[in-house]
Amino acid sequence: MTVRATAVPFDRLDPHAVYAVARLRQQVFVVEQECPYPDLDGRDVEDGTRHVLLLDDTSGSALLGYARVLDDGDVWRIGRVLLDVPARGQGLADVVMRTALSVCRGRDVVLDAQSPLARWYATFGFVVDGPEFVEDGIPHVPMRLSV
Structure with a gap:
């Protein structure tokens, strides 16, 4: 498998990529994790x-993984981090996170980690930055990577 990661603004996504992203986010967060929530929150199209x-170039650029980086003014916010089921267990989530972090320059980076994944996010330098909370029935912890 030959993978390629890229980070682009919404207006550089072609319609097929937008569909693939929406489908995969729905499959993982809404169906697999059983969390009916308003995924289309308006933030995807913001300039920042x-x-x-994460694309598999050996299969016509199939979408294997995804993350969203938001410009929250004084911090960057990473969210919607996911891998398609066949891509899991191969270290590919690390590629997604490294690519996301590569566009987060000059400011702290925050995220809300599903609690079981906090140790994995810590491998990138994130530390727990507040009390655990439950969102959509799943325990999360706020985390921060300080610059």
């Missing part, structure tokens, strides 16, 4: 948002 796409 970057969409991290």
Whole structure:
């Protein structure tokens, strides 16, 4: 498998990529994790948002993974981090995170980690930055990477 990661603004995504992103986010967060929530929150199209796409070039650029980087003014916010089921267990989530972090320059980076994944985010330098909370029935912890 030959993978390629890229981070682009919404207006550089072609319609097929937008569809693939929406489908994969729905599959993982709404269906697999059983969390019906308003995924289309208006933030995808903001000027400062970057969409991290992990693509499998050996299968016609199929979307394997994704993350969203938001410009929250004084911090960057990473969210919607996911891998398609066949891509899991191969270290590819690290590629997604490294690509997301590569566009987060000059400011702290924050995210809300599903609690079981906090140790994985810590491998990138994130530290827990507040009490655990439950969102959509799933325990999360706020985390921060300080510059």
